[in-house]
Amino acid sequence: MKWILGLCLCASVSARTPAMEPSPEAVAKLEANGFVILDQPLRQGFSSYIDSTRPVFITSDSLLMVWGRVFEESMSREELAIMGSLRRGLPAMWRNLPAAPLEETPAAREGLRHARLTLACAQRLLTGHLPEGLSQEEADEVMAEVTRVESYQGRRGPAWLESDKLTPEYVAYPLFDPGSYGNGNPAMQRYYRCRKWLQEMQIDSHEEALASMVEHLALAVGRTDPALTLAFTWPPGDTEHPGFFDNFDGRDARLIRSQDWNLESVRSHLKIRDPRLGRFMEVQVPFGSDAARALLKTGEAGQAPMIVAAALGNPLATAALDERLLKHAKREGRHLPGAFFRALQELNVAPDPRSPTFMKSEAWQRKQLNTTLGSWAEYRYALQLSSREDAIFAGEGREQPGFVEPVPKFFQKLGAAAEARATYYSAIPALKLASVDAAAFRLEALPQALRSLKDEAAYIPGLNAIQPQQELLSRLFPAIFDHKDFLGFEGSTQKLFDDLASQLEELLKRYWADDPLAVATLQKEVLATPDELGTSLWKLAMLSIRLEAMAERQLAGSPWTEEEEIFIQSYGYELARIMFYQGNSYLHPEDNAPRIARYASTEDGIGVDVLHAATARPRLLLVRYPAPDGKEVLCRGAVYAYRDVPRPAVLPLKTWQAESEKSPWPAWSAPIVGAHIAAESDQARARLYKSR
Structure with missing residues (x-):
């Protein structure tokens, strides 16, 4: 031919x-x-x-x-929802731990101590702060473990989780290094280490003191407000590694919370399934990992x-x-x-x-x-x-x-x-709330972009970086962002750029420190803006359905309609919009595909x-x-x-x-x-x- x-x-x-x-x-x-x-x-x-x-x-x-x-974005929101759940739930569980052992036995006394050390360690890894009420001895033991986690050096879990009946499983502490996760955001990296630690630590429920630890933790969860989205799920199902703090949305919790819980009701629940080993959080096994x-x-x-x-x-x-x-x-x-x-x-x-x-x-x-x-x-x-x-x-x-x-x-x-992902996302309030953390995470890159607006050579790239967050910024800082000279390249605007960057940094610093006013401000403005992830999920579902029909028509030898021709010609623009490139930002897309x-x-x-x-x-x-x-x-x-x-x-x-x-x-x-x-x-x- x-x-x-x-x-x-x-x-x-x-x-x-x-x-x-x-x-x-x-x-x-x-x-x-x-x-x-x-x-x-x-x-x-x-x-x-x-x-x-x-x-x-x-x-x-x-x-x-x-x-x-x-x-990737939806999984990020899910992780942010879990992070928010732990940030709210761990301090509440700490407050709700029994003040005294559930029984006057050595195992129960050790069980309460183990529960306190576990919650204190998780809270310190997540927030950077120890909970109030720790003894000096407890604080020293927690900080010894925190140091090993944050220095990525260790080969077995802490002494308070060891079992006499089982050889402790090898724990690779170098894997607690968050690497690229969170792109340097301290809150996200602390969350990574906390979550990974909860996933790697094992519980031998046949060890008396550790079984008592589970009972004390179960009682604390039962006394915790369900609005904090922590669910007691021991175990969450017939998985290989059941978790303790999983199912953050609470939909699958098998244990009804009650202020009237007692040791008998807790033990009754724990006997539903009695695994030899469990984990504090379920370990995901991605497709292909078992073979590898x-x-x-x-x-x-x-x-x-x-x-x-x-x-x-x-x-x-x-x-x-x-x-x-x-x-x-x-x-x-x-x-x-x-x-x-x-x-x-x-x-x-x-x-x-x-x-x-x-x-x-x-x-x-x-x-x-x-x-x-x-x-x-x-x-x-x-x-x-x-x-x-x-x-x-x-x-x-x-x-x-x-x-x-x-x-x-x-x-x-x-x-x-x-479609299933979109339905799941829209049905869970915790994922919606995670959009606030996601927005805060994206905003952290903007102070540098704002300051680059002073440089004429970097002015256009800086605007391209700011454009997707323009509406949110204008709602957060109307006095500065809507100033008549803000988008003009004049010497007088340099102070506006610096002021906006500084105020944004201060807001984010207070937000990640859980300052109530900063949290309320960001929540109000983020939740008032369109939800780009939910929209993209539904658009992707509809785009796929349309391509299915077009593929069938093409195989049947039918010519394209005028509408289908227009769709094909605009296909690239539609992909860009679903991938969060709004306006004409697709002309200079991020070079981050690898x-x-x-x-x-x-x-x-x-x-x-x-x-x-x-x-x-x-x-x-x-x-x-x-x-x-x-x-x-x-x-x-x-x-x-x-x-x-x-x-x-x-x-x-x-x-x-x-x-x-x-x-x-x-x-x-x-x-x-x-x-x-x-x-x-x-x-x-x-x-x-x-x-x-």
């Missing part, structure tokens, strides 16, 4: 970026496979779809990138990504594993955690018979392997923020605006996952075998897609750039974002990835892309 390429592809939305085009190697792969991933970084996946002069190909990757961003952990002992944990892909049905990954490793994949596949992974499964099943030929090839299986693992890497992270292209393809007739990756079941199931998450490591977390699943910046995908008239149309889209990253230590996010483009592609991606080169002269390009 004769086809002519005249390609000049943009690497980003910046007009200062040199024009790039496919290398001869990439052109050959495009001709052989019907598609090629062009090794050309994009700031964000939606950048490929904005202001494109050529038809677009709406990939599953592009929607998964949006899902990853929105899911099992293979650490044999030095094969690096096979975990392929096991994950095989569990999700990717034929290429399945063929790459021996029978022993396939058993791990089958075990993982029997317990898929939710609708999201069932949607990923749909990307790896045999394509619809009506799909184009290139989608039935091994090369396309490699593309779907890259998509599956890229999305898995973002999922793991979430559980932890202009040149012109010309491409002309031979063919007459009315030009197609673009195509949709024909995987309707994938779109349907991802839409169901987004994500990285550890999935296996040596025992102490700092050895030579720390394995990460990661994504670099998204890449351009070129596809020769057959139009209804049978002629092929060259389209562009966006895909993940998955990476396997072994390191001698846990790699912080900021370090990875700076180094991600130096990391090589996995070997299995070689047949579908092509290089890009600087644009040459028209004569050189004509020689390179001659008619075939």
Whole structure:
């Protein structure tokens, strides 16, 4: 078939970026496979779809990138809700602990002491302050443990949680290092250490003193106001590691709180289930972790990504594993955690018979392997923020605006996952309240941006950083923000910038210190502004449903309606809005797409075998897609750039974002990835892309 390429592809939305085009190697792969991933970084996946002069190909990757961003934000809100629950609930539980042992026995006396030490340690880790009423001996014992946690040095839990009947489980204190979590925010990093400590500490309920500790804590929870959103859930269910302070919204609590609780009623409840071991907070086990952990002992944990892909049905990954490793994949596949992974499964099943030929090839299986693992890497992270292209393809007739990756079941199931997440979010008041902490967290970056407005060269970037929070700022500081000279670049405005930055810093400092006036001020103004997360979740659900219908129409050979053509042409803008790029902020999106998450490591977390699943910046995908008239149309889209990253230590996010483009592609991606080169002269390009 004769086809002519005249390609000049943009690497980003910046007009200062040199024009790039496919290398001869990439052109050959495009001709052989019907598609090629062009090794050309994009700031964000939606950048490929904005202001494109050529038809677009709406990939599953592009929607998964949006899902990853929105899911990450929703998980962040969930963590903030738990943080708020602990900030309110731990002091209340401390006040509600029995003043004297429940029984006059040595075990009960020790049980009360253990309960006091545990609550005091958790409260000190979370707030930075010891509760009132500790004896000097208790304070010394708590601070010894706090020092070990905050210095990340230790190999077993504190003495007050040890059991004579069980060998204490190894605890890797280096893993209490928050790393990139919270981007340096002290309150978030304290929360990380507190939550991780509560997750790692075990309780042997067959040890008399520790069983008594559980009884004292249960009584304290029972006396605590339900409005504080702490729930007594011992255990929360038939999980491997039941937790004590889980189910922060209280919906699944099995024990009705009562001021009239007594030892008999507490013990009656505890006998419903009697686990030998429990934890203070349930430990989440992300998909793929069990396989990685099992293979650490044999030095094969690096096979975990392929096991994950095989569990999700990717034929290429399945063929790459021996029978022993396939058993791990089958075990993982029997317990898929939710609708999201069932949607990923749909990307790896045999394509619809009506799909184009290139989608039935091994090369396309490699593309779907890259998509599956890229999305898995973002999922793991979430559980932890202009040149012109010309491409002309031979063919007459009315030009197609673009195509949709024909995987309707994938779109349907991802839409169901987004809808479920949106419903869950809207139903839980604690998650709504967490939006206040989320806003405070975002506002912390603004003082620096405000002060940069004094510099003319940094004025526009500074405004771009402030724009998404403009409405909230104007409500918090109307006297300054609405000043007639505020947005003008005049010498007199410099003091306004500094004053606003200083007042914002002071407000946030008082907010994180739980100053009642600061908390009330921020809550009032944040809760009065539109809820961007809830809106994005519902928009993603509706977008997925629409793409499902369009994929079905495309497979049936039906032409696009005028409305559908407009939708395809505006697809990139819609993705940007769902990813919280309001107004025209998509023109200068944050260069923060790379994500990285550890999935296996040596025992102490700092050895030579720390394995990460990661994504670099998204890449351009070129596809020769057959139009209804049978002629092929060259389209562009966006895909993940998955990476396997072994390191001698846990790699912080900021370090990875700076180094991600130096990391090589996995070997299995070689047949579908092509290089890009600087644009040459028209004569050189004509020689390179001659008619075939």
